[in-house]
Amino acid sequence: MLYRLLQLLLTFVFPGGLLFVAALGFLRPHGLPVWCQGPVAALPYLALTFGLVFGWYFASTRMLLSLLSLTFASQALVTWPLDTNYASVSHTIFAATTFLLPLNFLAFSILKEEAIGSLRGAVPVLLFLVQPFVVLWLCDPTNQDMALALQTDYLPAWSASWTPVPQAALLVFLISGLMHLVRFVLRRHPMDAGATWALAAVFLAYHGTQFGWRPTNFFATAGLILFLSLVQASYQQTYRDALTGIPGRIAYEEATAHLGGQFAMAVLAIDQLKTYAGTHGKRVVEQILKLAATKVQAGCRAGRVFRVSGEELTLLFSRQSAVEVLVELEHIRKSLESTALYLRDGQRVWDNTRGAATPGRNDQELSMTASVGVADSATEGTTLSMVIKAAYRALYEAKAGGGNVVKRGPVAVASFRRSSRYPAPVSTGSES
Numbered sequence: 001m002l003y004r005l006l007q008l009l010l011t012f013v014f015p016g017g018l019l020f021v022a023a024l025g026f027l028r029p030h031g032l033p034v035w036c037q038g039p040v041a042a043l044p045y046l047a048l049t050f051g052l053v054f055g056w057y058f059a060s061t062r063m064l065l066s067l068l069s070l071t072f073a074s075q076a077l078v079t080w081p082l083d084t085n086y087a088s089v090s091h092t093i094f095a096a097t098t099f100l101l102p103l104n105f106l107a108f109s110i111l112k113e114e115a116i117g118s119l120r121g122a123v124p125v126l127l128f129l130v131q132p133f134v135v136l137w138l139c140d141p142t143n144q145d146m147a148l149a150l151q152t153d154y155l156p157a158w159s160a161s162w163t164p165v166p167q168a169a170l171l172v173f174l175i176s177g178l179m180h181l182v183r184f185v186l187r188r189h190p191m192d193a194g195a196t197w198a199l200a201a202v203f204l205a206y207h208g209t210q211f212g213w214r215p216t217n218f219f220a221t222a223g224l225i226l227f228l229s230l231v232q233a234s235y236q237q238t239y240r241d242a243l244t245g246i247p248g249r250i251a252y253e254e255a256t257a258h259l260g261g262q263f264a265m266a267v268l269a270i271d272q273l274k275t276y277a278g279t280h281g282k283r284v285v286e287q288i289l290k291l292a293a294t295k296v297q298a299g300c301r302a303g304r305v306f307r308v309s310g311e312e313l314t315l316l317f318s319r320q321s322a323v324e325v326l327v328e329l330e331h332i333r334k335s336l337e338s339t340a341l342y343l344r345d346g347q348r349v350w351d352n353t354r355g356a357a358t359p360g361r362n363d364q365e366l367s368m369t370a371s372v373g374v375a376d377s378a379t380e381g382t383t384l385s386m387v388i389k390a391a392y393r394a395l396y397e398a399k400a401g402g403g404n405v406v407k408r409g410p411v412a413v414a415s416f417r418r419s420s421r422y423p424a425p426v427s428t429g430s431e432s
Contacts, residue, residue, distance in 0.1 A: 012184060015232070016225045017198030023201060023221040028213055030198055044074070044216050047223035062108040062191065063230050065128050067223050069104045069143055070202070072132070073097045074219035075266035082164065082209055089139050095150040096135045098169035098206055099154050104128065105195050109180060163207045189247060190236060194229025196224035241307040244287055244293035253308040255316055256384055264322045264328055264376040265392045266305075266315040268296060270336075271369045271403035273311050280346065285311075287349035288368065292336060299332040312395070322376040322408050329406045337404060341366040369404035370394055379411050386411045 001165050024033050032040060048071060055063030055325045069220040076097050080090040104127075138147040151166045165173070177199050184192035205218035241248035247255075270292055279287045289311060296313055297305045301315035302325065317325045349366065352359065359365070373395030374385045394409025401407075 008185070008188070011188065012189070012193045012196075012397070015228045016194045016405050019221060019225050019228070020197045020200055020204075023218060027221065028208070028211075040217065041166070043224070044220035047220045047227060049225040051223050051230075058230060058234055060230055061113050061124055062111075063226060065108050065124055066105060066195070066198070066226055068128065069101055070198075070219050070223050073101050073202075074205070074216050076135075077205070077209070077215050078277050089256065091151060092139050092147040093135060093165050094164075094206075095147065095169065098165050099150055100131055100135075101173055101202060102173045102199055104131075105199055106176040108180055109183065109192065109195055162198050163174040164210050165203065165206050169206075173199060176371060190229045190232040191226075191271065194225050194232075198229075200223045201225060215397065241293075244290050246297050246313075247304065247306045249306075249308050252308050252314060252316075255306070256305060259316075260319060261382065262319050262321070263379060263387070264320050264325050264374060265391050266303075266317070266325065266372055266374040266406075267388075268313045268315060268329075268332070268370050268372045268396045269311060269395060270398070271371055271399065272367060276366070280343065283347065284343065284349055288366070291339070291341070291349065291351055292368065292370070295339065296332055297336055299335050300328065300330055320376070321378050322374045325374065326406060329374060333370050333372060333404065333406055336368055336370045339368050341368055345395050363421040371398035371403045372406040373398055373409055374406065375409045375411055377411070382411050 045262050048067060051063060051067045054060075055067065076093050080093045082094055083090055085091065107127065108124060113118070115141075137143060138150075152168070154167055163170070171175070171237040177196055180192050180196040180199065183189070184196065199222075201218050201222040205213075205215035205222070208218065209215060239247060239251040270288060273285050273288065276288065291314060293307060296315070300315055302320065303315050306314045306316065307394075308314050315325075315329070331338070338353065339357070342350055342359050343366050344350060344353055344360070344363050350357075373391045373393065375390030375394060376382075377387050390409040392409075394407040397409070398405045398407040
């Protein structure tokens with residue numbers, strides 16, 4: 001549990017949190033030496049250029065519109081700086097942009113990303129394009145009452161006197177930030193974590209105006225955070241399995257390409273998945289596989305876990321033999337066996353291993369055991385394909401014997417060319 005929390009925290013903090021702390025420390029006045037001022041001045045243009053290019057390349061409407069929102073908000077603050085007249089146009093624009101920007105971030109994260117040329121993809125674009133006209137409408141003196149509503153203190157003045165950001169905007173910043181944080185905890189998507197830190201940088205841009213800080217630098221920091229989060233998300237999408245979140249086929253192929261002469265490979269399968277697929281459906285099976293993958297990854301300390309295809313998980317141990325990894329594989333098998341799974345309303349699978357909640361009347365207990373086949377390259381002349389076939393042969397024998405066991409499979413070097421009964425997962429997929 002502690003390992004998963006630390007992993008979640010590191011994923012949330014890197015890279016957005018580090019960039020935010022760096023901006024807070026160095027982008028204030030006199031935070032950097034004089035010779036750094038030139039490169040820092042180019043930061044907004046670099047963040048905007050790279051963000052737009054990569055956003056367009058990855059077809060990320062969320063990225064493109066978020067960057068454009070940051071650009072317009074930054075330019076508005078530079079063009080109409082705050083003054084002491086609360087009824088002025090500058091205060092109206094400040095109140096409107098501080099209210100709309102975090103609202104945009106939240107809307108862009110909730111709306112499903114579609115191609116900009118499609119009908120659904122045009123919805124967020126239209127929502128964005130109409131906003132400058134809304135701000136202009138608020139600047140009209142005849143609509144002053146509506147504009148003042150965004151600047152009114154609804155709570156005692158002391159509760160917001162520490163910042164020039166109006167209370168209505170403060171509430172939207174808080175709601176948007178919390179929503180992005182919740183979405184990150186539920187989805188583990190880098191863009192949700194990045195949007196949280198980008199919102200913090202945006203708030204710092206507005207808040208720092210009372211100290212004479214240059215807001216453009218912090219808007220650029222927000223854009224840079226979003227850009228790096230998009231790169232991180234694209235890497236995750238490429239190298240990680242979409243369902244379980246563990247490394248996928250491409251990561252597996254790269255790992256096997258750099259194996260040394262000594263390694264062990266294990267193939268793990270949940271014994272009940274076929275039965276559950278017939279009785280509860282695909283959605284329940286996917287939830288069980290996702291929970292199992294998380295537990296296997298947490299328990300596999302000496303190796304790496306991959307989902308190459310199908311319902312099996314592949315565990316790769318570099319510079320180790322099958323005998324050396326048996327203890328760890330047995331520990332993983334026992335942790336899966338001791339997992340208390342429940343099915344609620346026939347749809348949602350939840351883990352109550354620690355007894356944190358009391359199962360309800362509509363909760364059905366689900367058993368979960370695993371069969372594991374393991375082989376290694378200890379025999380001279382053994383190839384990767386031979387080890388894969390031996391591991392799968394051992395897995396099928398473990399299942400045939402009733403399952404819930406770790407079985408070691410010897411590599412048959414001499415008969416390898418004549419045997420084609422147990423194909424490798426790379427070429428034919430998996431069998432469970």
